[in-house]
Amino acid sequence: MSDEQTSGEGGGTVDVLIPLGLDQAYSYAVPPGLSLKVGDVVQVPLGPRETVGVVWEIGSGRGGNLKRVSGLYDMPPLDPALMKLVDWVAWYTLAAKGSVLALALRRPPDDTPERPKLGVRLAGAPPARMTPARARAITAAEGGLLIAKSALAEAASVSAAVIDSLVDAGTFSIEPMPREQIATAPDPDYAKPELSEGQAEVAAALAASVKAAAYNVTLLEGVTGSGKTEVYFEAVAEAIRLGRQSLILMPEIALTAQFIDRFEARFGVKPGLWHSAVTGRKRERLQAAIAGGEAKVVAGARSALFLPYKDLGLIVVDEEHEAAYKQEDGVSYHARDMAVVRGKIESAPVILASATPSLETRVNAERGRYTHLKLPERFGGRELPGLGLVDLRRDKPERGRWISGALVKAIETNLEAKEQSLLFLNRRGYAPLTLCRDCGHRFQCPNCTAWLVDHRFRRALVCHHCGHVERRPHECPACHTPESLTACGPGVERLAEEVATLFPQARSIVLSSDFPGGTERLKQELMAVAQGEFDIVVGTQLVAKGHNFPGMTLVGVIDADLGLTSGDPRAAERTFQVLRQVTGRAGRGEKPGRALLQTHDPSHPVLTALISGDPERFYAAETAAREAAGLPPFGRLAALIVSGNTQAEAESHARALARSADAPAGVMVLGPAEAPLAVLRGRHRMRLIVKTAREVNLQDYLRSWLKRGPKPKGSVRVQVDVDPQSFL
Ligand SMILES: Nc1ncnc2c1ncn2[C@@H]1O[C@H](COP(=O)(O)OP(=O)(O)OP(=O)(O)O)[C@@H](O)[C@H]1O
Numbered sequence: 190m191s192d193e194q195t196s197g198e199g200g201g202t203v204d205v206l207i208p209l210g211l212d213q214a215y216s217y218a219v220p221p222g223l224s225l226k227v228g229d230v231v232q233v234p235l236g237p238r239e240t241v242g243v244v245w246e247i248g249s250g251r252g253g254n255l256k257r258v259s260g261l262y263d264m265p266p267l268d269p270a271l272m273k274l275v276d277w278v279a280w281y282t283l284a285a286k287g288s289v290l291a292l293a294l295r296r297p298p299d300d301t302p303e304r305p306k307l308g309v310r311l312a313g314a315p316p317a318r319m320t321p322a323r324a325r326a327i328t329a330a331e332g333g334l335l336i337a338k339s340a341l342a343e344a345a346s347v348s349a350a351v352i353d354s355l356v357d358a359g360t361f362s363i364e365p366m367p368r369e370q371i372a373t374a375p376d377p378d379y380a381k382p383e384l385s386e387g388q389a390e391v392a393a394a395l396a397a398s399v400k401a402a403a404y405n406v407t408l409l410e411g412v413t414g415s416g417k418t419e420v421y422f423e424a425v426a427e428a429i430r431l432g433r434q435s436l437i438l439m440p441e442i443a444l445t446a447q448f449i450d451r452f453e454a455r456f457g458v459k460p461g462l463w464h465s466a467v468t469g470r471k472r473e474r475l476q477a478a479i480a481g482g483e484a485k486v487v488a489g490a491r492s493a494l495f496l497p498y499k500d501l502g503l504i505v506v507d508e509e510h511e512a513a514y515k516q517e518d519g520v521s522y523h524a525r526d527m528a529v530v531r532g533k534i535e536s537a538p539v540i541l542a543s544a545t546p547s548l549e550t551r552v553n554a555e556r557g558r559y560t561h562l563k564l565p566e567r568f569g570g571r572e573l574p575g576l577g578l579v580d581l582r583r584d585k586p587e588r589g590r591w592i593s594g595a596l597v598k599a600i601e602t603n604l605e606a607k608e609q610s611l612l613f614l615n616r617r618g619y620a621p622l623t624l625c626r627d628c629g630h631r632f633q634c635p636n637c638t639a640w641l642v643d644h645r646f647r648r649a650l651v652c653h654h655c656g657h658v659e660r661r662p663h664e665c666p667a668c669h670t671p672e673s674l675t676a677c678g679p680g681v682e683r684l685a686e687e688v689a690t691l692f693p694q695a696r697s698i699v700l701s702s703d704f705p706g707g708t709e710r711l712k713q714e715l716m717a718v719a720q721g722e723f724d725i726v727v728g729t730q731l732v733a734k735g736h737n738f739p740g741m742t743l744v745g746v747i748d749a750d751l752g753l754t755s756g757d758p759r760a761a762e763r764t765f766q767v768l769r770q771v772t773g774r775a776g777r778g779e780k781p782g783r784a785l786l787q788t789h790d791p792s793h794p795v796l797t798a799l800i801s802g803d804p805e806r807f808y809a810a811e812t813a814a815r816e817a818a819g820l821p822p823f824g825r826l827a828a829l830i831v832s833g834n835t836q837a838e839a840e841s842h843a844r845a846l847a848r849s850a851d852a853p854a855g856v857m858v859l860g861p862a863e864a865p866l867a868v869l870r871g872r873h874r875m876r877l878i879v880k881t882a883r884e885v886n887l888q889d890y891l892r893s894w895l896k897r898g899p900k901p902k903g904s905v906r907v908q909v910d911v912d913p914q915s916f917l
């Protein structure tokens with residue numbers, strides 16, 4: 190930013206960043222009479238059209254023959270903290286700055302006036318001509334309250350025309366309804382829980398960090414059911430008392446009905462909810478309430494990180510280890526890491542909560558960069574579930590079955606005791622692979638290097654990567670043998686079939702993201718499970734985390750080895766996390782719980798660490814392994830995915846890029862090799878991996894490399910992923 194000038198006057202210039210995939214701000218002339226400052230939201234011409242942009246810098250030159258800014262929008266300028274965040278995220282991820290701005294920029298307000306909802310009120314004398322319908326409407330409106338027209342019509346079982354006629358007769362007055370409250374102030378003392386001694390200590394430390402109003406990161410590590418939520422609510426309460434705003438980031442906001450209820454029980458109102466399904470005017474109003482500082486607590490998905498908080502006093506990242514925090518398309522940022530950045534920019538404390546923290550966060554805590562607070566016990570003296578392994582090499586289910594004898598017995602015992610069981614299998618659909626018994630033909634996605642997953646309930650074969658759907662035919666498309674297709678391996682739907690056969694009297698349900706009826710129904714079913722309406726739940730990772738099912742006392746993991754063989758450097762960590770989360774669903778209520786994990790490899794270090802009940806053992810071993818391999822957080826990693834319409838195009842560009850790598854000391858460029866998903870949505874993909882020592886400035890290196898390297902031509906695209914989480 191220029192030092193001398195704080196505003197661009199008529200005749201001067203400004204650099205305007207446009208929320209599109211452009212890295213540079215463009216210079217425009219400021220027309221006479223207009224005075225612009227940094228952060229102002231303006232309209233500018235771009236090619237043949239007009240577009241919105243933000244004044245990023247005040248230029249020093251004269252307008253000359255530059256295009257002119259067309260006008261200034263009547264909306265608050267972008268906050269300097271948010272501009273800083275945009276700059277930082279763009280620098281770190283190598284995404285185009287304009288694309289990052291698109292995450293942070295509010296759309297200019299819709300100018301069409303919002304049609305207020307109309308209400309009617311009993312205000313005058315009864316009409317000269319009375320009818321039964323009119324009488325009902327008048328009776329329903331007694332008391333003189335303002336009632337929405339449609340609600341009154343429904344309450345009185347009359348048509349809207351009847352109400353209108355009473356308005357015409359002067360019996361009812363018509364008035365605009367007050368707007369639905371979007372930001373009612375939460376009450377920090379609405380329903381304070383009685384905290385245990387350990388909880389109270391941690392809560393006090395968190396509240397103190399809020400009071401200190403300074404940047405500081407705390408890892409809140411507590412076993413499943415220890416009351417992490419309850420405890421960080423105390424930090425939120427403190428922020429509310431100070432009149433400041435809190436952001437609670439959650440990995441899957443759409444499924445957090447239980448969380449919202451808990452928040453309401455604690456603070457008397459719902460938090461402001463921010464996610465992609467909040468649209469239109471509601472979205473605008475919430476943004477305005479956040480910018481105005483009235484919305485005190487926002488619970489949101491990762492995009493809530495880019496909202497224009499007026500006075501952010503606390504950021505909580507719940508389940509900080511979750512992979513869902515990493516955005517893979519467009520700007521590929523990790524919301525947990527960027528939350529820490531925003532905390533720093535805002536001088537606000539950040540709480541990272543998890544029962545199974547990421548290795549990165551653990552190492553930061555161990556090295557003293559983060560404060561480490563622990564809740565080592567479950568609340569109310571409850572025990573963590575006892576864990577046992579089932580050796581599938583000995584206790585082998587018959588062909589086409591997946592539940593071992595030991596697990597069947599445990600479920601039977603649970604059914605007799607009227608307690609709930611959860612069978613966990615992280616595979617959607619009926620079967621991961623379909624093949625022809627006669628010729629061996631396998632059903633593959635035409636657009637991706639992936640098998641089509643049999644979804645029997647939907648009667649379709651589906652690609653989980655691109656969404657391609659086809660009908661399951663009756664004969665093999667290759668050899669035309671009728672009825673020769675066979676399903677290989679289990680998915681949750683198939684497991685549910687087995688459950689129905691084994692336990693016909695049990696009330697069972699399958700829960701996965703394929704659940705018919707969408708998120709709303711799914712929420713209801715999760716509630717129903719919590720209320721004990723099902724005996725057996727078959728589910729994917731969707732049911733593994735965050736939920737509180739008090740009657741659940743048994744968790745059976747169908748395939749504990751799944752995920753350990755993927756070759757992903759994070760495979761061990763992920764498996765450890767998901768297994769600890771899912772087994773943590775057992776025994777959260779009055780009765781103790783247990784979990785059985787089926788495996789072909791009972792001596793695998795991840796499993797023995799889990800069984801030992803000593804997570805430190807796992808973290809120590811995994812930390813040592815990562816350190817030895819120079820993997821994050823001990824080194825830095827980036828992936829470059831080079832894709833093109835043909836294999837040849839992608840490969841030749843990837844090779845040319847590799848040749849120009851010119852890696853200095855401390856930098857290693859690996860590849861190109863075919864990406865594990867070699868074809869995705871019809872695009873051929875090659876991958877280069879950049880691995881550097883921790884002290885290397887990875888971003889600077891990548892930038893200089895991409896600048897001197899060959900420029901992508903034709904269909905070729907290069908996608909940069911700093912800190913890749915998924916190695917597909
Ligand atoms: N001090 C308390 N008073 C009353 N109930 C509590 C208290 N602490 C925790 N609980 C209850 O214990 C259960 C588990 O608490 P909570 O969900 O906060 O744990 P968590 O550590 O977030 O669990 P997870 O990591 O498994 O999601 C909840 O039903 C919660 O209401």
Ligand SMILES: [Zn+2]
Nearest residue numbers: 634637652655
């Ligand atoms: Zn596909």
